[in-house]
Amino acid sequence: MELDPLVLSRIQFAFVVSFHAIFPVFTIGLASYIALLHGLFYKTENPAWERLAVFWTKVFAVVFGMGVVSGIVMSFQFGTNWSNFSQAAANFLGPVLSYEVVTAFFLEAAFLGVLLFGRGKVPQGVHLFAAIMVAIGTFISTFWILSANSWMHTPAGVEFTDNSFYVVSWMEAIFNPSFPYRFGHMALASFITGGFVVAGVSAWYLLQGRDVDANKRALSMCLWLLLILTPAQALMGDFHGLNTLEYQPTKVAAMEGNWETREGVPLLLFALPDQEAQENRFEVGIPKLASLILTHDLDGEVPGLNEVAVEEQPPVSIVFWAFRVMVGLGFLMIAVSLAGLVLRRGGRVYEHRGFLQLLRVMSVTPFIAVLAGWIVTEAGRAPWLVYGIMTHAEGLTPSLTGGMALFTLLGYIAVYGVVFYAGVYYLTRVVRNGMVPKEEERLIDEVERPMRPWSATHIPFDDDPAPAERS
């Protein structure tokens, strides 16, 4: 069997970037939440807020650390596997990705240390300020990387000559047509992720009857937040889809499983797209609904996959199903948030064990939705790397062989497997440990050394202190 470097590189890229993406999507939301907690503490002086802030900062430190190590890998991926693409797009991507680094640097250099280690050492106002700056910093980072990514979907502000892109307008290139929607959708996704994780962990503590006062507050806050954000996300997703319909109609056709351009297209709830036969099996749908959503007219015309040659079609079933996973989870999230609202009457949200258990489980759903969303976006772009201009095959590193790509793919899976296992294992310990009473915290603070994200937590990685080993 011939190993195809193109397929392997795509799998590898998808793997490393998905692995990386899990962490930022959580830290972005969490950073804002921590800043909010610090703000509340600053205003009300209620120690419950502080305890929550301290606890979540620990979690933040671990997840952030994982984001950094996997991010370092990302910054070399373009060169190793997509060197032709890097060479061609460098005039735009180079500065934009560097600006991300430079802003991440700036953030890390100035404020992260203060947030993680400054408690009790700097005035409370300064600490709050640092928390806000870290939150803003994560958004600056998101801004640049999503600008780069959106530009690959809807390239603008550039001229393509001699196999290279030349920037003619930085404004148009950075604020390319799909960028505002992608940024908005991703920002909401991060908040929702943060919200469901915090809600899930608080629910778990409540089930155990630990720290009831602080966790009730946290849970209530999250549920209000989610009540607003989850419908907002559906709306934002709708806008995003309309934008995609304008610029990447083939992708929308794949999401809808619509093979032919026609009027009055149904919204499919289930189907098994068959790319070879260019049709669906076992279709179950709601008549005319897709036309209504996409064109705001029951008999509107919706473009189909037949608009482009078969080789230019994305892998339809992947896009089709990933889209359904995301949207399905999106509606589930809305339902759970509404249930929370209903249960608020008489304060049952804090006691209803079934609901609390449900929240625990819900805390993984945003991660699945986010990855599914990225798969829709990225697989739906295939075979284009830069939409309409450069394909995956053209962007691939010419000297790359299948064997090399397979070696590194397996390598990354192994490395990340170990790291992820250690990280998640450690994180569960941090969460199990819960919130440390105030006195103990202070003591620990005395022997502190800043800089390394994880030193913000003190929970041992494993038990069984074996003092003999240390002599």
Added chain:
Amino acid sequence: MDMFDLSLIWALIIGFGIMMYVLMDGFDLGLGILFPFAPDEDARDVMMNSVAPVWDGNETWLVLGGAGLLGAFPLVYSVFLPALYIGVFLMLAGLVFRGVAFELRFKSRKNRHWWNRAFCWGSSVAAFAQGAVVGTYIQGFETENFAYVGGAFDWLTPFTVLTGIGMMIGYALLGTTWLILKSEGYIQEWAYRLTPKLLVGVVMIFFAISLWTPFVNPVVWQRWFGNIEIIWILPGLATACMALLVMSIRQRRELLPFLSTLGIFLFTYLGLVVSKWPVIVPPNYTIWDAASAPESQLFLLIGVLFVIPIILTYTAWTYWVFRGKVKVGEGYH
């Protein structure tokens, strides 16, 4: 825009960034390489604690270097990385393990020896891979039409193995002299004893590389033994630094050994740069061939010029805050 040569400015910035990376991450990688040879577990604690507050900052220079190259000299990025494909992977894997080991070693008790190993192997592999990059750079790349066309293992030759090992020993030397500065008692004594041995290793490899290079790359030979005599001042200064190192070890000085080792690295690095200048993707492409469009270089320059002073100030400040000796049992576990 023709008033300044943006590519030249960028070459200086990137050159500076790489040098900062080598000098700063060098000593903490070196400590990782020396980890298994440390006298005991307390010494390992001290070694790790001595770099704990700074290593994260040290490594960010690498990320800036990578992204900066893509922005300013995309050709370097798109030739070096494919050519060193496997090596880059090994380096990244090494750095990931090392980064995680830093965090988790202190938090483990039962599993500590595993994190010790991860730290040592991660550091060693990363250092070796970086040395091999230097060797490959001396060797040159097989390119056609602005793309790498060589094989997967062109970077792994006896010559690059030598430069890889050289880099490991060199980093280890940076590590011991750093440790002399940061430790005391029996740990410092151990570092004092190890330093001359490592220096002998460095000198031997230094000579071997110098003798071998002309066979690998005649252009470099021409540059050194053609008619440009002034550049001989660089190896001269490197040798002077070696002498200074020997002397300062004899006198049991604390800061001077580290500074003279930095000097050895600095002058060797400059020597390497002048051997190739202005070629950046040897043998065919100069910094001007490798450059991105001027408007892109300019756009990025604005941000970088603004941020580098901040990073430098902050770096200096952290080193200042954490100055002084690291004692056994101090710091955190």
